Amino acid sequence: MPEGHTVHRLARLHQDRYGGSPVEVTSPQGRFSAGASKVDGRTLCGAQAHGKHLFHVYGPDAVVHVHLGLYGAFREHPLPVARPQGQVRMRMVGPTHWTDLRGPAACELLTDDEVATLRGRLGPDPLRADADPDRAFSRISRSRTPLAALLLDQSVVAGAGNVYRAEVLFRHGVHPMLPGRDLPRERWDAMWADLVALMADGVRAGRIDTVRPEHTPEATGRPPRVDRHGGEVYVYRRAGLPCLVCGTPVASTRLAGRNLYWCPTCQPERA
DNA sequence: GATCTATGTAGAT
DNA sequence: TCTACCTAGATCG
Numbered sequence: 001m002p003e004g005h006t007v008h009r010l011a012r013l014h015q016d017r018y019g020g021s022p023v024e025v026t027s028p029q030g031r032f033s034a035g036a037s038k039v040d041g042r043t044l045c046g047a048q049a050h051g052k053h054l055f056h057v058y059g060p061d062a063v064v065h066v067h068l069g070l071y072g073a074f075r076e077h078p079l080p081v082a083r084p085q086g087q088v089r090m091r092m093v094g095p096t097h098w099t100d101l102r103g104p105a106a107c108e109l110l111t112d113d114e115v116a117t118l119r120g121r122l123g124p125d126p127l128r129a130d131a132d133p134d135r136a137f138s139r140i141s142r143s144r145t146p147l148a149a150l151l152l153d154q155s156v157v158a159g160a161g162n163v164y165r166a167e168v169l170f171r172h173g174v175h176p177m178l179p180g181r182d183l184p185r186e187r188w189d190a191m192w193a194d195l196v197a198l199m200a201d202g203v204r205a206g207r208i209d210t211v212r213p214e215h216t217p218e219a220t221g222r223p224p225r226v227d228r229h230g231g232e233v234y235v236y237r238r239a240g241l242p243c244l245v246c247g248t249p250v251a252s253t254r255l256a257g258r259n260l261y262w263c264p265t266c267q268p269e270r271a
Numbered sequence: 272g273a274t275c276t277a278t279g280t281a282g283a284t
Numbered sequence: 285t286c287t288a289c290c291t292a293g294a295t296c297g
Binding site for chain 3: 069070071072073086087102103104105256257
């Protein structure tokens with residue numbers, strides 16, 4: 001399940017597996033047949049990510065753009081290839097491995113201009129060296145919108161999702177409903193630096209871990225979230241369980257259609 | 272087997 | 285604010 005760290009991890013993997021080699025690209029399901037036929041057999045020049053968007057560059061004006069959405073997933077296997085199972089939007093076959101893409105929100109062939117337009121809509125990505133956190137703060141500092149919503153707005157920060165938003169707010173003691181313009185600059189700088197470090201860890205580990213060693217369920221004797229796969233976290237999907245730091249039951253609500261979690265004690269109303 | 276849910280987003284209302 | 289998209293794993297019966 002994809003936040004930015006997953007997509008950056010995929011970009012690195014695809015670069016390793018397919019970069020510099022001709023790739024057989026097809027769409028067994030058919031919905032990407034036209035795009036696939038334009039890059040089929042060409043050499044993958046590079047794979048990169050911006051936020052939750054993945055780009056496979058086969059040449060000028062030949063960029064496969066993938067957004068996994070909520071359900072999308074890549075699955076990789078060593079050769080030889082097997083018959084497609086289910087709805088495979090895109091299949092890539094390289095020198096050693098093949099990869100199937102299922103259920104993406106987007107899988108399309110873009111020109112360089114279209115890529116530039118898309119990326120122009122995205123805010124700075126904590127996982128990219130070219131990211132400028134000032135751009136995010138200038139949006140945040142002028143907005144009355146709650147920070148919980150700003151952190152999920154991909155034009156403010158690209159790549160953070162529901163887990164990282166809940167966890168970074170917790171780790172900095174910031175109430176999710178705090179209006180953006182009430183967030184002090186120093187607090188934002190610390191949150192950004194933390195996102196950079198947490199998400200880089202996520203790329204390395206392939207999961208989201210945000211809990212400091214002294215606060216783990218093992219160290220505190222407090223319960224982990226029910227579904228443990230995906231990493232150890234402070235508040236995400238721990239509604240009603242005692243906070244790993246203070247023991248207060250973790251609160252949850254729904255904001256703009258997404259589940260939101262926070263600790264009422266560790267994250268007071270004012271920053 | 273049916274049902275629910277999800278680390279997401281666009282577009283309609 | 286709501287719905288559709290579309291897949292898979294978890295949970296229910």
